[in-house]
Amino acid sequence: xxxxxxxxxxxxxxxxxxxxxxxxxxxxxxxxxxxxxxxxxxxxxxxxxxxxxxxxxxxxxxxxxxxxxxxxxxxxxxxxxxxxxxxxxxxxxxxxxxxxxxxxxxxxxxxxxxxxxxxxxxxxxxxxxxxxxxxxxxxxxxxxxxxxxxxxxxxxxxxxxxxxxxxxxxxxxxxxxxxxxxxxxxxxxxxxxxxxxxxxxxxxxxxxxxxxxxxxxxxxxxxxxxxxxxxxxxxxxxxxxxxxxxxxxxxxxxxxxxxxxxxxxxxxxxxxxxxxxxxxxxxxxxxxx
Amino acid sequence: xxxxxxxxxxxxxxxxxxxxxxxxxxxxxxxxxxxxxxxxxxxxxxxxxxxxxxxxxxxxxxxxxxxxxxxxxxxxxxxxxxxxxxxxxxxxxxxxxxxxxxxxxxxxxxxxxxxxxxxxxxxxxxxxxxxxxxxxxxxxxxxxxxxxxxxxxxxxxxxxxxxxxxxxxxxxxxxxxxxxxxxxxxxxxxxxxxxxxxxxxxxxxxxxxxxxxxxxxxxxxxxxxxxxxxxxxxxxxxxxxxxxxxxxxxxxxxxxxxxxxxxxxxxxxxxxxxxxxxxxxxxxxxxxxxxxxxxxxxxxxxxxxxxxxxxxxxxxxxxxxxxxxxxxxxxxxxxxxxxxxxxxxxxxxxxxxxxxxxxxxxxxxxxxxxxxxxxxxxxxxxxxxxxxxxxxxxxxxxxxxxxxxxxxxxxxxxxxxxxxxxxxxxxxxxxxxxxxxxxxxxxxxxxxxxxxxxxxxxxxxxxxxxxxxxxxxxxxxxxxxxxxxxxxxxxxxxxxxxxxxxx
Numbered sequence: 001x002x003x004x005x006x007x008x009x010x011x012x013x014x015x016x017x018x019x020x021x022x023x024x025x026x027x028x029x030x031x032x033x034x035x036x037x038x039x040x041x042x043x044x045x046x047x048x049x050x051x052x053x054x055x056x057x058x059x060x061x062x063x064x065x066x067x068x069x070x071x072x073x074x075x076x077x078x079x080x081x082x083x084x085x086x087x088x089x090x091x092x093x094x095x096x097x098x099x100x101x102x103x104x105x106x107x108x109x110x111x112x113x114x115x116x117x118x119x120x121x122x123x124x125x126x127x128x129x130x131x132x133x134x135x136x137x138x139x140x141x142x143x144x145x146x147x148x149x150x151x152x153x154x155x156x157x158x159x160x161x162x163x164x165x166x167x168x169x170x171x172x173x174x175x176x177x178x179x180x181x182x183x184x185x186x187x188x189x190x191x192x193x194x195x196x197x198x199x200x201x202x203x204x205x206x207x208x209x210x211x212x213x214x215x216x217x218x219x220x221x222x223x224x225x226x227x228x229x230x231x232x233x234x235x236x237x238x239x240x241x242x243x244x245x246x247x248x249x250x251x252x253x254x255x256x257x258x259x260x261x262x263x264x265x266x267x268x269x270x271x272x273x274x275x276x277x278x279x280x281x282x283x284x285x286x287x288x289x
Numbered sequence: 290x291x292x293x294x295x296x297x298x299x300x301x302x303x304x305x306x307x308x309x310x311x312x313x314x315x316x317x318x319x320x321x322x323x324x325x326x327x328x329x330x331x332x333x334x335x336x337x338x339x340x341x342x343x344x345x346x347x348x349x350x351x352x353x354x355x356x357x358x359x360x361x362x363x364x365x366x367x368x369x370x371x372x373x374x375x376x377x378x379x380x381x382x383x384x385x386x387x388x389x390x391x392x393x394x395x396x397x398x399x400x401x402x403x404x405x406x407x408x409x410x411x412x413x414x415x416x417x418x419x420x421x422x423x424x425x426x427x428x429x430x431x432x433x434x435x436x437x438x439x440x441x442x443x444x445x446x447x448x449x450x451x452x453x454x455x456x457x458x459x460x461x462x463x464x465x466x467x468x469x470x471x472x473x474x475x476x477x478x479x480x481x482x483x484x485x486x487x488x489x490x491x492x493x494x495x496x497x498x499x500x501x502x503x504x505x506x507x508x509x510x511x512x513x514x515x516x517x518x519x520x521x522x523x524x525x526x527x528x529x530x531x532x533x534x535x536x537x538x539x540x541x542x543x544x545x546x547x548x549x550x551x552x553x554x555x556x557x558x559x560x561x562x563x564x565x566x567x568x569x570x571x572x573x574x575x576x577x578x579x580x581x582x583x584x585x586x587x588x589x590x591x592x593x594x595x596x597x598x599x600x601x602x603x604x605x606x607x608x609x610x611x612x613x614x615x616x617x618x619x620x621x622x623x624x625x626x627x628x629x630x631x632x633x634x635x636x637x638x639x640x641x642x643x644x645x646x647x648x649x650x651x652x653x654x655x656x657x658x659x660x661x662x663x664x665x666x667x668x669x670x671x672x673x674x675x676x677x678x679x680x681x682x683x684x685x686x687x688x689x690x691x692x693x694x695x696x697x698x699x700x701x702x703x704x705x706x707x708x709x710x711x712x713x714x715x716x717x718x719x720x721x722x723x724x725x726x727x728x729x730x731x732x733x734x735x736x737x738x739x740x741x742x743x744x745x746x747x748x749x750x751x752x753x754x755x756x757x758x759x760x761x762x763x764x765x766x767x768x769x770x771x772x773x774x775x776x777x778x779x780x781x782x783x784x785x786x787x788x789x790x791x792x
Binding site for chain 1: 324325326327356358359360361386425427428429430446760761762763764765766767768769770773774775776777778779780
């Protein structure tokens with residue numbers, strides 16, 4: 001297969017991952033990208049233009065308005081393109097067609113995902129944190145539909161793809177049965193050569209690069225919430241603490257606050273005071289009046 | 290969305306906005322939007338450092354509001370008496386990182402700033418059912434009211450912080466002593482010849498495991514000699530509080546984040562003692578009976594201690610001097626006129642007057658209908674409802690026709706007792722008529738009682754939400770073909786591939 005140009009990869013990444021991640025619908029990841037190519041994509045992101053960008057940014061602004069009054073939001077930054085490339089690879093690591101007859105490529109690709117993510121800095125400004133959340137707010141909402149087809153003498157499982165039409169023929173004669181299940185993002189590594197903790201680690205790393213998303217989904221079962229450097233950096237400024245408090249109140253507020261308490265206080269006294277300030281604020285909103 | 294208002298401009302688009310004498314855009318109310326409770330405290334702290342909340346406390350409302358996207362913020366609203374007052378509020382709001390607005394009912398525009406000395410008007414008014422629609426130069430946002438924040442409860446939750454400067458020139462102080470240390474402290478004050486008053490405060494037991502109520506001695510010391518201050522501050526079981534305002538005191542050595550002298554929210558009939566070191570404040574709903582500490586001095590009697598007791602007379606003797614209560618015309622002006630008695634013949638006039646009443650009056654006033662007439666009660670005064678016989682409130686639940694006084698001039702409490710102390714009735718005394726009782730339960734809000742059923746027809750709403758509704762992102766894999774990892778490579782410092790990725 002001829003190697004795609006950077007522009008083609010960007011187009012496929014936007015249409016296949018970024019746009020459906022924001023707008024919903026069918027998310028079709030492109031071929032594994034890798035750390036080197038992700039950096040090229042990030043560097044070239046300034047020149048990207050597509051018809052859907054405007055609508056995607058409108059819906060991203062809607063996500064951002066859950067936290068503060070912004071009427072518009074800028075297009076995804078280079079860092080977000082690199083994060084999207086990492087998400088693409090993370091999803092592809094669970095693709096059943098990735099592995100060959102004698103090779104298990106999933107664990108290798110997960111390693112590359114971590115390499116891509118470790119090269120990305122945390123958000124430098126609160127606006128960038130908001131912009132990242134606007135793009136990745138729904139990352140844990142991604143689901144995969146698996147179909148298990150059984151017939152009179154066997155069965156086969158199709159992860160994230162439709163079973164071929166030939167398997168569904170003569171349903172009554174061949175006693176064909178189908179069992180569909182929906183797999184959430186955190187559980188996608190089940191049934192693959194990737195260890196669950198490795199998958200959680202990469203997913204947690206991706207979430208930590210979008211601190212508001214990390215806090216807004218703190219009540220998640222997996223990967224468990226823990227304080228990361230970008231998330232603590234968000235609390236350094238007063239406006240960041242306000243956004244953090246709002247993120248924790250969003251959705252399952254009780255669960256999020258409980259998760260933060262379980263994550264424990266950071267050791268650094270400066271961070272400890274900031275975290276306590278956010279918890280006090282939540283307590284005040286919950287009890288005052 | 291906002292336009293600057295020009296000099297001599299008279300027409301504005303946003304309803305409820307007007308131009309004051311200086312040409313500045315001003316509505317009936319002012320709003321301050323703050324991002325968090327922390328900033329609300331900062332605003333109150335800044336505002337009360339210069340001015341008292343007493344002028345605006347009656348109209349001050351603090352609410353938690355929520356935007357359609359779920360963002361919660363704090364909204365502080367008050368009557369905007371004039372643009373100078375609002376200028377000060379806006380300056381303090383800016384300092385507390387808040388935004389100030391002016392308007393009347395629902396639509397509020399940004400208050401004037403240096404960019405627009407005459408204020409702002411919106412170029413387009415948004416049709417919305419939200420409780421508040423705020424127009425700012427940076428955004429336009431609708432908010433729904435979620436709940437109120439009670440100022441006094443907020444102040445009670447704030448912890449005083451250390452401030453050693455408050456330990457100098459303490460002046461009027463309250464001392465709270467544990468039950469065991471109280472008598473010793475009384476004797477010490479007597480020996481030292483310090484004027485003080487003492488009372489015994491009592492709280493219900495904290496739990497059923499406690500043996501009895503919690504008791505503490507409360508001392509009011511108008512002037513404590515400075516030599517005694519270290520003793521009172523360091524003795525375990527004694528806490529000294531500096532009086533900040535009637536009904537409120539803060540522990541010596543600490544300062545409350547908000548200037549409590551400027552917050553007349555605690556009734557002076559009770560006492561709130563703010564303690565340092567993260568302890569909950571001590572709240573006394575009413576002050577205990579206080580007596581001079583000298584009353585506890587050891588005394589001795591001269592000769593016999595027997596006291597001659599006066600003999601009580603029988604009831605028949607008392608009846609010889611009992612008189613019926615009458616109403617006599619009074620020369621004093623009307624005061625405390627908080628109710629009116631409307632006879633059934635005056636109902637047509639009431640119907641006409643109701644159309645002219647303001648929203649607040651309709652919301653706050655209560656009315657009870659009986660066969661002989663209706664009684665309308667409005668705590669803020671019924672002068673705005675010029676119907677019926679005005680009634681003066683002698684005490685809660687007891688009214689007399691305005692312009693009359695009961696004679697003999699007995700205490701209203703005694704008069705209430707002679708009427709049987711009815712707790713579930715509003716008793717009205719009218720001239721030349723026996724007292725009338727209106728059951729408290731029969732009062733309903735005036736606005737609930739007056740409006741007839743209105744015809745209405747439903748209109749299908751436009752499904753705005755559906756336009757923005759998004760599906761769940763659903764992962765769909767495609768076959769990766771041969772060499773799926775062909776594009777994957779690590780970053781090697783110094784080796785750059787071509788920009789088109791073909792290298």
